[in-house]
Amino acid sequence: MTSTDIAESTTTGVHVSGLTKSFKSPQGPVHAVRGIDLRIDVGETVALLGPNGAGKSTTIDMVLGLTKPDAGRIELFGRAPADAIAAGSVGGMLQVGGVIPDLNVRELLDMMASLYPNPLGVTEVVELCRIDDLVGRKTTKLSGGQTQRLRFAIALIANPDLLILDEPTVAMDVEARRQFWTTMRQFATRGKTVIFATHYLEEADEYADRIILMARGSVVADGPATEIKAHVGLRTIRATLPGADVAALATLPGVTNVDTRGEAVILNCSDSDTALRALLPAYPTARDIEVTGAGLEEAFLQLTGDETEEAA
Amino acid sequence: MTTMTGAAYIKYELLRTVRNKRAFIFSLIFPIVLYFLIAAPQRGNKFLDKYGISAPQYFMVGLLGFGTMIAAMSSGARIAAERQAGWNRQLRITPLTPRTYFRAKVLSSYLMAIVSIVLLYASGLSLGVRLHPVDSWFKMTGLILVALVPFAALGIALGHLLTNDSMGPAMGGITSIFAFLGGTWFPVTGGGFYANLCKGLPSYWLTRAGHIGLGSTSDPWGSRGWLTIAVWGVVCVAFARWAYKRDTGRV
Numbered sequence: 001m002t003s004t005d006i007a008e009s010t011t012t013g014v015h016v017s018g019l020t021k022s023f024k025s026p027q028g029p030v031h032a033v034r035g036i037d038l039r040i041d042v043g044e045t046v047a048l049l050g051p052n053g054a055g056k057s058t059t060i061d062m063v064l065g066l067t068k069p070d071a072g073r074i075e076l077f078g079r080a081p082a083d084a085i086a087a088g089s090v091g092g093m094l095q096v097g098g099v100i101p102d103l104n105v106r107e108l109l110d111m112m113a114s115l116y117p118n119p120l121g122v123t124e125v126v127e128l129c130r131i132d133d134l135v136g137r138k139t140t141k142l143s144g145g146q147t148q149r150l151r152f153a154i155a156l157i158a159n160p161d162l163l164i165l166d167e168p169t170v171a172m173d174v175e176a177r178r179q180f181w182t183t184m185r186q187f188a189t190r191g192k193t194v195i196f197a198t199h200y201l202e203e204a205d206e207y208a209d210r211i212i213l214m215a216r217g218s219v220v221a222d223g224p225a226t227e228i229k230a231h232v233g234l235r236t237i238r239a240t241l242p243g244a245d246v247a248a249l250a251t252l253p254g255v256t257n258v259d260t261r262g263e264a265v266i267l268n269c270s271d272s273d274t275a276l277r278a279l280l281p282a283y284p285t286a287r288d289i290e291v292t293g294a295g296l297e298e299a300f301l302q303l304t305g306d307e308t309e310e311a312a
Numbered sequence: 313m314t315t316m317t318g319a320a321y322i323k324y325e326l327l328r329t330v331r332n333k334r335a336f337i338f339s340l341i342f343p344i345v346l347y348f349l350i351a352a353p354q355r356g357n358k359f360l361d362k363y364g365i366s367a368p369q370y371f372m373v374g375l376l377g378f379g380t381m382i383a384a385m386s387s388g389a390r391i392a393a394e395r396q397a398g399w400n401r402q403l404r405i406t407p408l409t410p411r412t413y414f415r416a417k418v419l420s421s422y423l424m425a426i427v428s429i430v431l432l433y434a435s436g437l438s439l440g441v442r443l444h445p446v447d448s449w450f451k452m453t454g455l456i457l458v459a460l461v462p463f464a465a466l467g468i469a470l471g472h473l474l475t476n477d478s479m480g481p482a483m484g485g486i487t488s489i490f491a492f493l494g495g496t497w498f499p500v501t502g503g504g505f506y507a508n509l510c511k512g513l514p515s516y517w518l519t520r521a522g523h524i525g526l527g528s529t530s531d532p533w534g535s536r537g538w539l540t541i542a543v544w545g546v547v548c549v550a551f552a553r554w555a556y557k558r559d560t561g562r563v
């Protein structure tokens with residue numbers, strides 16, 4: 001390709017701008033997605049991470065053309081979602097959904113493959129997903145985890161350029177999960193773009209190139225896992241300090257949040273060095289001081305926790 | 313998709329149709345059982361002589377109307393179940409076109425209807441029903457298949473509008489009313505308001521299709537019958553398209 005324009009346009013897999021969706025409810029409108037912007041490159045594996053109700057599934061449903069946005073634009077490989085889907089470029093595993101009865105696993109895969117212009121072979125998908133033990137079984141005679149694996153195989157049979165998975169490992173045991181991610185990785189290395197939604201920080205951290213953290217309908221952080229940790233910057237100072245004044249501690253420079261556990265205080269800090277320098281002169285009785293780096297888990301709670309409380 | 317794609321998809325939909333035990337029992341076996349229960353004890357009964365029909369023939373015709381109606385609408389029940397399982401959302405993220413989707417559903421309905429017809433003919437023959445001339449069987453079949461268009465479409469429409477739970481009662485109620493007013497159980501006679509109401513229903517003409525070969529009627533429909541079926545056909549197909557669009561947001 002010689003033109004930079006074309007090169008540029010073909011490296012963007014998913015482009016979302018100003019995406020907004022509200023649902024009506026008896027308590028008034030629920031703002032499920034509040035104007036999000038995303039650009040995901042071809043070949044990237046991205047985790048959509050967030051707590052229950054963050055808006056992950058609503059976002060995914062809009063990207064897949066299943067839900068109509070109130071506002072905003074979505075492009076998949078430079079095309080409208082419906083066009084990309086009609087071209088067979090998209091494979092998806094939705095959060096909820098079963099399979100149809102009266103067929104066995106091989107037949108269902110064959111049936112779905114027939115809908116795509118360029119599908120993977122049934123044998124290849126069966127091998128890739130390691131479901132050879134299931135091929136002869138009736139689709140209604142599968143366990144929850146086995147059904148999930150079949151649904152994953154259905155998403156893969158499209159041989160899609162974009163694979164979208166909404167909480168794919170729910171109901172899978174440890175071994176099935178491990179196999180699942182191995183398969184997903186294998187498929188992603190073929191230059192495929194993958195987006196998966198999850199609650200599990202380890203999954204996002206371990207299997208995604210990039211994490212998009214969502215909370216209450218907005219993107220609160222977007223970047224590599226390390227960058228997300230840096231974004232919150234978090235370290236925690238823990239000290240024994242009987243009778244501490246929580247409100248006063250919270251005003252110390254570098255401290256973002258204060259918690260107590262009996263006689264111990266826990267200071268979440270955006271800058272632990274500054275906080276420590278301020279803490280010691282102000283509270284000379286503080287002892288058993290520990291400074292620890294926060295894991296993604298804490299970063300996650302820090303970023304999403306405040307807003308959840310606000311909502312309550 | 314090109315013209316031939318969809319063939320494999322449709323093949324599997326038909327395979328699923330014949331494997332579905334529940335539909336098989338309710339849509340196919342039930343009318344047959346009913347037929348033998350009603351018609352067999354009355355084999356020698358001449359009460360229908362004034363219409364020139366034997367009891368086995370009369371009830372074969374009636375149950376053809378009833379049985380094929382249920383069979384033709386059976387796709388609807390399966391659509392509702394598939395929607396409940398979230399399968400339609402899965403289909404919507406594939407390149408499956410509405411055209412292929414409808415074709416598969418309509419063919420499933422007709423497959424069920426044809427099996428129902430064959431079983432009822434066989435049952436009728438076993439109770440001594442004979443039609444003259446013999447090609448009446450084929451004419452009758454042809455008219456029945458035409459008269460089923462509105463019912464196949466109505467089944468698909470309801471499948472996209474109703475929940476799986478409400479589908480059973482809705483189908484039962486609708487088929488019973490259509491069958492009752494269509495003359496499946498009692499002949500519709502006279503020309504009053506009631507009779508005209510009945511003659512405005514597709515089920516009346518579905519039942520009338522079975523009156524072929526009764527000697528007197530070589531064309532049991534006439535223009536009124538064809539017109540009624542055509543209007544119902546157009547309206548029900550439009551209803552099905554509207555229901556599908558409302559359900560899926562697709563055209």
Ligand SMILES: Nc1ncnc2c1ncn2[C@@H]1O[C@H](COP(=O)(O)OP(=O)(O)OP(=O)(O)O)[C@@H](O)[C@H]1O
Pocket residue numbers: 023024025030031032050051052053054055056057058059095199
């Ligand atoms: N069809 C709907 N009608 C009304 N409200 C809805 C609907 N779908 C989602 N919501 C609301 O929108 C918000 C976002 O929901 P969404 O399913 O996108 O969250 P999520 O991040 O996928 O959560 P989870 O991790 O539980 O799957 C929630 O508050 C939810 O209650």
Ligand SMILES: [Mg+2]
Pocket residue numbers: 056057058095166197
């Ligand atoms: Mg979700």
